[in-house]
Amino acid sequence: MFREVLLPALVPFLLFVATVVCWSRHPVPRPTFGGRRSPVSLRLIGHVGRTCAGGYAAFLLIVFAFEFGVARQPITDAMAGGLVLAIASGGAFLALSWLESLVRRRRW
Numbered sequence: 001m002f003r004e005v006l007l008p009a010l011v012p013f014l015l016f017v018a019t020v021v022c023w024s025r026h027p028v029p030r031p032t033f034g035g036r037r038s039p040v041s042l043r044l045i046g047h048v049g050r051t052c053a054g055g056y057a058a059f060l061l062i063v064f065a066f067e068f069g070v071a072r073q074p075i076t077d078a079m080a081g082g083l084v085l086a087i088a089s090g091g092a093f094l095a096l097s098w099l100e101s102l103v104r105r106r107r108w
Helices: 002-025 042-071 076-107
Strands: none
Touching: 002 042, 042 076
């Protein structure tokens, strides 16, 4: 039961807890912007791309650990599904950021 149920649930949880503890000890300073800027800039696109790539790498690490350590099955479906999820979530974030900029410009 430990290898089939608890290990796959415990490892991501412990990674999440470690991330929260690290973030709480070293918070990221928020930049202040003077003037109006486009919310969907090249800097934002690069940041979203790096975040999605890092999330995809972490996802693959968890899948590799589970598949090779517990299930011993091929992981091609998980790799393709994770890539689609990473691209879709990054694209949705950029599209919603652009939509938010349109709404804010019309209000003010």
